[in-house]
Every structure is written in C-alpha cells, then in structure tokens.
Amino acid sequence: MKKILVIVPFPMSQENLSSRQDQLKSVDIGEGFEFVFRPVKAAPRNYVSQSDMVLADVGILEAGLDAEKEGFSAVCIDTMSDSGVSALRSVLSIPVIGPGRTSMLIAMSLGSKFSIITMWKKWFHLYEKTINDLGIRSSLASIRSIDVTPDNQALLEGKEEEIFPLLETAAKKAIDQDNAEVIILGSTTMHQAHSFLSSRLPVPIINPGPLTYKKAELLLSSGLSHSRNGYPTSPVDKSIMLKAMLNTASDFDH
Secondary structure (H helix, E strand, O other), X not given: OEEEEEEEOOOOOHHHHHHHHHHHHHOOOOOOEEEEEEEOOOOOOOOOOHHHHHHHHHHHHHHHOOOOOOOEEEEEEOOOOOOOHHHHHXXXXXXXXXXXXXXXXXXXXXXXOEEEEEXXXXXXXXXXXXXXXXXXXXXXXXXXXXXXXOOOOOOOOOOXXXXXXXXXXXXXXXXXXXXXXXXXXXXXXXXXXXXHHHOOOOOOEEOHHHHHXXXXXXXXXXXXXXXXXXXOOOOOOOHHHHHHHHHHHHHHHO
C-alpha cells in the first residue's frame, strides 16, 4: 500500500476536513493507494498579501517535513497557490505535487487556451505568479471571478443554489467571449461545483485537487520524482526550529 499525504492549508475541524476528503469521490484511483488528509498547524486567514504567502509556505513546509520518514510515498498540496511545494521538494525525495502548475500544464495539453474561474479577485495574484513562472501567458484566455468571498472551512456547502449558477455564467463568458477551450476551477475549495459545471459546459473542466491525486499515482507508478538539481537540499537542517515555531504559532492561533 502506497500512502499519499494531502496537506490541507488551513487548521480545521474533522467535520470541515471531511469536505476536503470528498475530493476523492470525483476521481478513480487504482488499488494500492491510500490518501491521508492533514491540516496545517497555522495559516493566514486567506491568501491575499505577500505576508500571507510566506506564512502559508512555512505552515505547509512544517506539515510535510517528516512525510518521508512517516512512510508516505508522495505529498499533494491542497491549494492552487502551490504554497510549500518548492520548499518541501528541497527536503523530500518523494514526489511533491501542487494543483496550480499541474492544472495549467494539463489544460495546455487539452486545448489552445484556458480560463480560470475563481471566487474572488483577491486570488488573481496566485494564478498570475504561476503563469509568469511558467511563461505561458499566450495560453491564458482569461481569469474570471464571481467576486464572492470564499469560505475555506465549509467550502460551498449550503451555498450551491447561489454559487453554482454564478460560476456557470462566468465560465460561459470565458468560453463565448474569451475563446477559452478549457476551464480550470480556481481553487480546491470549489471542487463541489465540478460535477455541476461539467454537465452544463461544452469544454473540459479541470478539478485541481483530484488531478494531483492522479498525478501522484502516475509518478509513483512511473518511478519519477522531482530533480534534486532543481531543488537542492539545505546544508543545515532547521527542522527542529521550524517545528517549535509552528507549535508556538498553533497555541497562539487558538
């Protein structure tokens, strides 16, 4: 049995964590894989500022530091920002996968232009960073927002009748007006809308979180992981210090 750690980027209750685990229901995974969802100890309220992004990186790094020692075969990060991916790759040899870059690269293989449909404009900087890092601006049709403040705990639960039609309208505009050939959901917190949108739109709809699970399965089955030349390890181990920092932050946050 190969265990895959899914790091959830916010502290949360078991009930709210189950909403994240529900992403597994929308994808078929082969036998021999087990997914374990783990929330971080501390995180920003949301991913808006640069200071938020630093805290997100630190929280996710700490949550996955010992993944390899714990017997995990891969790590998936449950946020489109890909926070902590590069940092964890520098300390782990097992695959570390983020949905942002994965979704965009897959979208480019399915059509000439893709659009990102998201909850609010304050998340645009997350996508812009990845697009700039990859140098794929020419493949982006648009980023469209329904301008609704997201709930990173309860997700879209109980708001389906309000939110789903707004996402459908935004996606239709991306297709009809921006010439998008593929749609990417802008957050793993939006996964509950995937089935609804897929049944109503004429283009592929990428569900970012489950896509990382399939990528983990693919990499492990192929014996592949990230390049150590691309992600060198630090000459000094600071894991004890990092754990102490996050334990303190966790106490403070509560």
